Amino acid sequence: MATEPDPQLLIASLLETAPIGIAVLDSECRYLHINAMLAASNGLPVAAHIGRRPRDILPDAGPGLEAIMHAVLASNQARTRFAACAEVPPGSGQLRHWEASYHPLPGRNGQPDGIIAMVEDVTVRHEAERLQRETEAHVRRVLDNLFTFVGVLSPDGTLQSANRAPLDAAGIRMEDVCGLKFWDCYWWNYAPHVQARLEHAVLQAACGEVSRFDVVVRMAGDSRLPIDFMLAPLRDEHGQITHLIASAIDISARKHSEDALRQNETLLRQVVEAIPDGLLMIDSHGVIRLVNQRMESLFGYPRATLLGQHFEALLPDSVRDNHRANVQHYMQAPVSRDIVSSQVLQARRRDGSLFPCEIGLSPLQVGGKPHVLATITALQAANKTAVNDQEAGEA
Missing domain, CATH: 3.30.450.20 (PAS domain)
Incomplete structure (x- = not known):
């Protein structure tokens, strides 16, 4: 009778083929398996991890990571997408950043037997973001404070006024856009199809319909920002449409989360298929x-x-x-x-x-x-x- 595949070999194969750092730890937070990607990120070879705890590998971050693992074991609930950082090698002053998820390793009695750690090294991304913040500090401050956009249009789509935030973020003045058709303003005139969509929304609002959709707006330096945009009619006491009100909020954080979720779903699908x-x-x-x-x-x-x-x-x-x-x-x-x-x-x-x-x-x-x-x-x-x-x- 043929023997079943060795579970240890299956685990090792999965660890090494996954496009992310993965480790399996026992209930005492000792490494049982770790792939080369995560071991290298921790600054030590694979063999140096086995049988040791995170505090032995990363002295400054390890105790905190183990505390999270024990919480996952106690609750049998995963802790996902949390940030961690540590000096690698210890004492070098060089910070390495990770985004990690800890999942309980199912045991036969329904209680977790250990931890499955999925860790992405985001040091390069973190450093790039830091450099971008430094080199684009002024624009970043404007965008970070851009929590809302409000514009007042006439029923034919002519912009009559706008609040300060979108003007500052775009690097323009009110006189640059006041009196223009809304779709011809700086925010939208970078692409004909975007202008056409805004013009259609104006026509709908003038007929009493509310339009709401995600769209990309142009900001200072020809940069782009995704927003949740809404255009609604404003009626007087007689029910007549006198103005159109444009409003929007910055959804770049939401888009980032959605992209991350899609990446995570893709990773999980790859693991399942493998x-x-x-x-x-x-x-x-x-x-x-x-x-x-x-x-x-x-x-x-x-x-x-x-x-x-x-x-x-x-x-x-x-x-x-x-x-x-x-x-x-x-x-x-x-x-x-x-x-x-x-x-x-x-x-x-x-x-x-x-x-x-x-x-x-x-x-x-x-x-x-x-x-x-x-x-x-x-x-x-x-x-x-x-x-x-x-x-x-x-x-």
Whole structure:
């Protein structure tokens, strides 16, 4: 009978192929595994980390990092996207900056067995931002204080007045834009398609409609700033539209967070796709909500076909009823465990052929609703005899 892949080798492969610093620590905050990227960021080789704690590697930052790890272990809740910095090497006066997330390492009893640390070295970005702040101090102060924009337009879109903040941020005077059509003002005339969108919004507002959308505005030095823009009609006591009110807020921080979230989602997807076992996530009704590439190759279904399908389609007809009962029982008190207590199961490919496999389950919450993440390990051909013998015995 073929042996299963060594979990330690799988972990090591994942650590080294991930495009981010990753480490696994035990419940005493001792390094069990660390990839070369994170080890280099800490200023020591991989071997120098194993069995030691963060305080041994980074004396000034380590105790604080361990305190966060212990909080994650105690609460079984991840701590994500927090900043950390330390001198590397210690005492050198050279600061290294990180953005880190600590996740509990699931244990068999439902309690965390340790910590999975995902760490991005942002020293270069941090230094670039510092230099940019120094060289563009005046413009940065203006942009940082640009919390709102207010403009008053006539119904035909002529700008009548604006508050001080957008004028200062753009490096212009009120007389430079007063009396112009709003879309012809400095903020918008860098691109015809942006002007067309503003002109259309003016027409809508003049007809009584409120427009709101994200748009990029031009600032001093031909720089760009994303804003949440709104244009609304102002009516008098008779309901007549007398003016149009333009307002906006700086959303550069939000955009940065959205970009970071997309990057994190991309990273997580890459990790999921890199796992050599089949992964699928089902909801409480048994409907498949997520699969990886290995699932497609194992079962012969394209991803689009698997998603939204009931998981029973992947099982032989002879075991569906029994397996359905097992899953229903599991969903009543879900814990991380093998669904059939380490028994070998058979799964059915798209072409109807069967293959032996083992399935592990881990419960999780998605959007506040229970889901189950299943890991499907295909067994080698040598295991088929064991499956046949087991089925013969059950018969």
